[in-house]
Amino acid sequence: MRYYGTDLLDWHRGRLTSRRLAVLIRHLPRDSAVARELHGESADWTVTEYLLAHVADQLAEANWMFATVNRDEDADPPEAPEPVPRPGGTSGAEAGERPAPAPPGPAEIAHFFS
Incomplete structure (x- = not known):
């Protein structure tokens, strides 16, 4: 009605x-x-909302990688970002996206810059 x-x-x-x-x-x-x-x-979620959540996850991951690579050697690594929650309680990683990578260790960073 x-x-x-x-x-x-x-x-x-x-x-x-x-x-x-x-x-x-x-x-x-x-x-x-x-x-x-x-x-x-x-x-309530259309394709647009799912794409925006994915973009927000990718931006947070890129900022996290930038902060990880440019941090002081003695500083603790920043925490990996949490994906934007999706309907049904699934995060981006649970919905089939790649999980956030582990922070690189000193040897990996040295190898990257050598």
Whole structure:
């Protein structure tokens, strides 16, 4: 009723066909109660949101690598960034992305610059 102004009881009354009802349900917007029930909080996430989360993860990883390479030799390495949480409680690494690499040791850094 909220989106189409159609009473679902019209299906029982014979004024709304099963095919028409199925089409209306299939094309409900993402913020509908049916979409939220079927897809949970991922109903709010479009491809754009997933791409933005991926970009944010990549930027945080690049900043972390820059800080790791340019830190003082005696300083503790910075903590690896946490990926942006995705719907369903999965992070980028759990969703199939590469996990953040371990910080390089002194030997790896020396080898890089030699």
